[in-house]
Amino acid sequence: MGNSNQRRRRTNSSSIEAVAGNGLLDRRMLLGHGVILAGAASAAPLGSLTGAAAEPPAETLTEAPWSLEPGAVIQPYQLPSRFEKDVVRTVSNPSGQPSASAAKTPHHLLTGTITPNGLHFVVVYGGVPDIDPDKHRLVIHGLVRRPLVFTLDALARYPMVTRMTFLECGGNSTLLFSPQPLQQNVQVLSFWESKVYAQILPNGKAYQFYLLQEVKSYITQPSPGLTLKEPGLYEISGIAYSGAGRITKVMVSADGGRSWAEAALQEPVLSKAFTRFRMPWRWDGGAAILQSRAWDELGNVQPTRAEFVAKRGELKTVPPVAAFPNQHFNAVTSWAIDSTGGVKHAYA
Amino acid sequence: MPTHSGIIPAVWLSLSLAGGAAAGEGPNLGKPIDAADIAAWDISIQPDGTGLPPGAGKAADGARIYAEKCAQCHGPDGKGGVAGVTASPLVGGGPITDISASMKTIANFWPYSTTLFDYIRRAMPWQQPRTLANDEVYALTAYILAQNKLIGDNDTINAQTLPKVTMPNHDGFIVRFPDAM
Numbered sequence: 257m258g259n260s261n262q263r264r265r266r267t268n269s270s271s272i273e274a275v276a277g278n279g280l281l282d283r284r285m286l287l288g289h290g291v292i293l294a295g296a297a298s299a300a301p302l303g304s305l306t307g308a309a310a311e312p313p314a315e316t317l318t319e320a321p322w323s324l325e326p327g328a329v330i331q332p333y334q335l336p337s338r339f340e341k342d343v344v345r346t347v348s349n350p351s352g353q354p355s356a357s358a359a360k361t362p363h364h365l366l367t368g369t370i371t372p373n374g375l376h377f378v379v380v381y382g383g384v385p386d387i388d389p390d391k392h393r394l395v396i397h398g399l400v401r402r403p404l405v406f407t408l409d410a411l412a413r414y415p416m417v418t419r420m421t422f423l424e425c426g427g428n429s430t431l432l433f434s435p436q437p438l439q440q441n442v443q444v445l446s447f448w449e450s451k452v453y454a455q456i457l458p459n460g461k462a463y464q465f466y467l468l469q470e471v472k473s474y475i476t477q478p479s480p481g482l483t484l485k486e487p488g489l490y491e492i493s494g495i496a497y498s499g500a501g502r503i504t505k506v507m508v509s510a511d512g513g514r515s516w517a518e519a520a521l522q523e524p525v526l527s528k529a530f531t532r533f534r535m536p537w538r539w540d541g542g543a544a545i546l547q548s549r550a551w552d553e554l555g556n557v558q559p560t561r562a563e564f565v566a567k568r569g570e571l572k573t574v575p576p577v578a579a580f581p582n583q584h585f586n587a588v589t590s591w592a593i594d595s596t597g598g599v600k601h602a603y604a
Numbered sequence: 605m606p607t608h609s610g611i612i613p614a615v616w617l618s619l620s621l622a623g624g625a626a627a628g629e630g631p632n633l634g635k636p637i638d639a640a641d642i643a644a645w646d647i648s649i650q651p652d653g654t655g656l657p658p659g660a661g662k663a664a665d666g667a668r669i670y671a672e673k674c675a676q677c678h679g680p681d682g683k684g685g686v687a688g689v690t691a692s693p694l695v696g697g698g699p700i701t702d703i704s705a706s707m708k709t710i711a712n713f714w715p716y717s718t719t720l721f722d723y724i725r726r727a728m729p730w731q732q733p734r735t736l737a738n739d740e741v742y743a744l745t746a747y748i749l750a751q752n753k754l755i756g757d758n759d760t761i762n763a764q765t766l767p768k769v770t771m772p773n774h775d776g777f778i779v780r781f782p783d784a785m
Contacts, residue, residue, distance in 0.1 A: 354677055354730050355690035397642050404634030413631050433703065460701040464777035569703040582703050
């Protein structure tokens with residue numbers, strides 16, 4: 257379309273547009289691939305859009321040792337490289353005490369929309385069960401005329417669908433009910449455990465059968481657990497999702513919510529699935545507060561913290577990190593960047 | 605518009621699994637199962653007590669079983685606090701007046717007394733679930749209810765009396781999405 261061509265030419269020929277306070281840049285910069293990135297490079301000392309520091313030019317390139325010898329034998333089920341040893345879950349109960357156990361996804365170290373199987377959030381109340389699929393049975397009984405029992409082999413012969421979808425624990429982000437921001441990485445602040453599907457409200461009543469995970473987003477890069485190494489160009493990135501349908505829009509702020517700009521949504525944008533949003537940002541080395549806010553196709557809007565607290569309440573005292581005082585927290589989350597590039601959890 | 609791509613196969617599946625005449629031909633791979641065979645496996649108790657088995661127990665018997673099989677995790681008086689264990693307190697819990705309530709307990713949160721029987725029989729003791737006889741489960745249910753002052757110390761708990769115990773927080777719930785119910 258002529259209109260978009262005009263727009264692209266204009267973006268390309270000018271320096272990158274600032275679209276909101278504290279260095280947020282036009283998301284279209286991310287869509288034009290090499291041409292616009294080249295423009296970005298001329299406009300700013302480009303580290304990279306992944307947030308790595310610009311390398312000093314003096315490094316001597318050599319042939320890598322791995323290219324000079326035979327590699328390892330391929331395994332039937334490949335496990336991650338040893339260099340990925342730190343991309344692991346945080347487990348709450350490593351010694352198997354007689355209590356609940358949870359493992360939390362390292363979202364600050366994941367950049368896509370598919371969680372690897374081995375990094376998936378898990379919570380169990382009696383250990384991980386060991387289920388033989390050949391002996392597992394599904395029984396449909398109760399309000400049916402004819403009770404039936406199925407083997408898994410039988411179920412596998414029925415029509416199937418495969419879909420990408422998010423799975424969020426109702427207790428996710430429960431520590432954000434604290435009156436003070438707790439300093440843990442996004443892994444601990446986000447995926448946590450839920451005990452009941454009933455959430456206490458400020459009036460002492462509780463929601464019953466509250467299963468829907470409402471529209472939510474948070475920034476994973478940068479986030480607590482990561483640091484910015486130097487001022488320059490970065491990509492703010494995070495995930496948005498809604499139990500009601502598709503994400504239609506994510507707005508990002510770098511100044512604690514005073515100004516906002518629309519982030520780019522990475523395809524595919526699927527109903528009830530993680531949607532990755534991306535926002536180019538030039539960090540000037542000063543203090544910044546990063547936030548994201550999501551909208552879904554039914555018109556649901558992720559609440560600000562103030563809106564959420566007004567409706568759902570806030571704890572009177574700071575809970576222990578191991579507590580799960582409430583569930584279904586979906587308000588805007590704030591990450592405060594300090595002048596050293598450190599990232600902390602903040603309320604703003 | 606929301607998509608309904610997931611709903612169509614689900615409806616199709618449920619109709620064909622149920623063998624409904626209106627549905628299209630399904631693989632019909634489910635095997636009929638007798639009520640007696642289901643009963644041997646189905647341990648669900650409904651809120652109104654449907655499914656409660658024969659048997660009975662009193663708090664005094666429950667106290668002995670509790671000391672032997674439960675106190676090591678839940679504490680000698682049912683108030684929790686055992687080092688290294690996060691087993692919930694079974695006794696006490698002040699009224700829930702806002703979200704800062706320190707703990708959701710049987711006495712201040714659970715809407716139905718019958719859940720006690722289902723939970724204990726299904727999941728306790730933690731290391732050996734399904735090892736308690738029904739009389740033992742009734743006795744433990746009576747002990748916990750009596751410790752919480754929800755029944756008298758000499759009351760008998762069985763399939764008839766348990767559903768009649770009204771829990772303090774029975775009316776403490778509202779439906780989040782009433783249109784969807």
